Amino acid sequence: MEFLYYCPGFADIPVSAMILLAAAMALAVVPFRRKLMDGVSLGLIGAAATVSLLANCDRLLLAALIFTAVSVYLAFYIQRRKGV
């Protein structure tokens, strides 16, 4: 049940959710195998959202972090689409 370990910097935020979101944001900028990367990136954000609903954490702060991750993903996605 590692998602119950909380991040020391961000009180009430599970470490696992932070890692999932960081990985999702990192994958949003990878320049190859885009369809696969898009799927994995969104899957990781979905997993972080699931953690936020399962764990006893600060849901609003985690929601803010999830929106940040979605924004980063969308920003790069739109940039790529514009380039097509």
Next chain:
Amino acid sequence: MILSSGTFLIFLAVCLTGHYLLPGKLRNFWLLISSVAFFCYAMPVQALIMMVFCLVVWLLCPAMAAAQGRLRKTLLWAGIGLGIGFLVFYKYLAFLATSLGLPTTGAVFSLVAPMGISYVTFQCIAYLVEVYKGRMEPEKDPIDFFIYALFFAKLTAGPIEAPQAFLAQLKQPRPFSLHRAKKGLLRMAMGFVKKIAVADFLAMGVAAVFQKGGQAGGWAVIMGSCMYAVQLLCDFSGYTDIARGAASLFGIALTENFNAPYMATSVRDFWRRWHISLSTWLKNYIYIPLGGSRVGTLRRYCNVMATFLVSGIWHGASLSFVFWGLLHGIYQAAEMLLEPVGKKLRSAVGMRDDSPVRIWLCRGITFVMVTVAWVFFRADSIGTAWDMLGCLFAPWGSFTKAAKLCGMDFTAVLLTVSGLFCAHLMGKLLALDCKKQERNSAVTHICVCVVWSVLLVYMVCVAAGGGSSFIYFDF
């Protein structure tokens, strides 16, 4: 049933399933059944009253279209009078009685107004006028007319649809389209983010500031009023996005109601971008019939003031709304009056009309003017609003205390900013999807639909127990 709730998502899923399982001919009937069920779920008696009103309007129109001369005009005014009388009876009776110093005790003053009464009435008046002017034929199919008046996605807070465009869509076949479903779900997700992540969160801080009124302090008034400007936009445009997204899932395109209103460079420009469907209605059925801008200067100012007075009264039965409407009328009259002076000033300084400095200065001034007017819109009374604005001419107090009063801690700022940014990017993605031809495979479309659906469900879970009604439901 709040449009940003889980109940609505379940209701929508059931309606959609039925809609696309039924053959084309029965789809409009199903849409009507769904709309009536939506209305009856909230207020069954009022739903019945509203349907009787719509039936009267529907029956009146063929008679009016067949009549000539005076009778035609009498029937038009009978229909409009019925609509306005209906509105006055439910919304303004207590206000009128109080204004005239009459007692407001009795069952008649405690009647609950039917949901979306202002929107339905305005749409019926638009229909009556269009038929009277001969710009459209009376609708023969009662099912289509009832959907026009009571379609559940736009019932509670608009947009106020033009009858021709809306009814024409109901005559067309509306087969299921994955691309349209994807765009509809994205638009709904964008509305949910605006409403749940931004508007609902800002609402608490705004309520705290406006509750304190004149005791809030300068910083708190500035923060509270700016937060209210953002809250109102996100609340109403969030609702509109949910309504438009839900309607597009049924193959119906609703009117766009917002176009970056706080980027307006004048108050007149603001009204071309804010609640566009209401502004268009007021222009077509109040301002132009009064003579519009093809009359003398003084009469033109009077027409502008009258239009905004109606806008203020439409928003609610209170002097604050009347004052808010008049204030916008005064803003516009002042803009018209000062336009030549501004042009002379710009040519004297050598500033071009499209200069970025001029544009951003105008945007800033317009935002301040509109936000000052929002204080009257939100405050309990005109006196409270003046007291709050009076705080700006006294020492402003501590910024930290004001931020605390507004509930602006790290989480709140991060959630608001990330929510706004996320909604903005979703809007950009939507615009990109509209421009480019969609060549993706069905599997990709389905995957994207799943992603947006998951986001919708997540938003509902985040808001669990904390979701609130939309501000414009009360109007």
